[in-house]
Amino acid sequence: QVQLVESGGGLVQAGDSLSLSCAASGRRSFVNTLNIAWFRQAPGKERDLVAVISWSGSMTDYADSVKGRFTISRDNDKLEAYLEMNSVKVKETAVYYCEATGSNWLSSLNATVYNHWGQGNQVTVSS
DSSP, rough: EEEEEOOOOEEEEEEEEEHHHHHHSSHHHHTTTTTOOOOEEESSSEEEEEEETTTTHHHTTOOGGGTTEEEEEEEEETTTEEEESSOOOOOGEEEEEEEEOOOOOOHHHHHGGGGGEEEOOEEEEEE
């Protein structure tokens, strides 16, 4: 079993930067086989895949809306993943979730395969 705990959310102004962290707990050899993603869900809207990183960290993918502004990374020694968010926008106000899957890389681009997730962390961007 894997537990994921997000941190780092809060209130920022449009154009600012914000970093989110995701701490994983569980058997190290298992956690480090998981692809990890960040999702976000705004009130009344669907959960959207923001960014995903492969278990090795060698592959990443981003939603078109965040390419060039957000960076996903991970530290397998620390069992942590991160989302660096730059030039944030008001419309990116949402609860951000860290999620993980043991599915292969291509499948990990599909939001439905994730079976481990954290409690979520609120990010509010003010104008």
